[in-house]
Amino acid sequence: MIALEHYLVVAAILFCLGILAVATRRNAISILMGVELILNAANLNLVAFARFTDSGFGGQVFAVFVIVLAAAEAAVALAIVLNIYRNYQMVNIDRLDSLSG
């Protein structure tokens, strides 16, 4: 029997790697991948707590909604990235500063 802490530590590692990807990468798609890692870590926590406490299936249902939101977010974000590429021929978010004063 695997203890709850094992899942939480795996999720913590995933979360930290996701934050690292968002903080260090400058390519918009790399940052999206970091966000997906973070969402997966949160989902893992939700499902682990649903399994190891008597909170019913609420945690799993919440994880389903997180997956739905991740899908919607990925679709819209990639559409925006494609538009940025069409207009600027690059997706480096540090150079997209025409709105900065």
Added chain:
Amino acid sequence: MELSTIVFYLFAAVTVGSAAAVVFASRLIYAVFALLFTFFGVAGLYVFLDADFLAGAQVLIYVGGILILLLFGVMLTNRIYDLNLLAERVQFLPSVVVVGAGFALLVLVIMKTAWPLSEGPSAASSTAEIGKSLMTTYVLPFEAAGMLLLAALLGASMLAGTGKGQEEDEGEL
């Protein structure tokens, strides 16, 4: 050591190792394919947690949907024949220090907290239970998620489209 424990550590190692590859890969396309193994590893962990529906949904939606979208994104926004597509990296050392400190704090909290453990719901069929609760307790969020997906579908096709069809429509009107 039991077999299930070994398999758990195998899945955990696949998940963590490929997630590290996503972050540290030198080429963007390698990072996307490493993400594939991360998603499969998380799906395996869901199976360990008796969440069989979520494991299936993870494979179908993340691997079959989001990963394909990301691959399209990589291939459409970069010249794919440019194999030296280096994923550039900034402020690496400060980020590692801050994230490492955050991870240490997380592990400390996880280990020190006395979690109120109890046996979760019976693992008979999480799919049926999730289906029932989506149609009863969570029917409003379910419908809201449906509306959100419709809006995201229309918005994504509007944003990514070339706008040519739109102009023609306006010309006819």
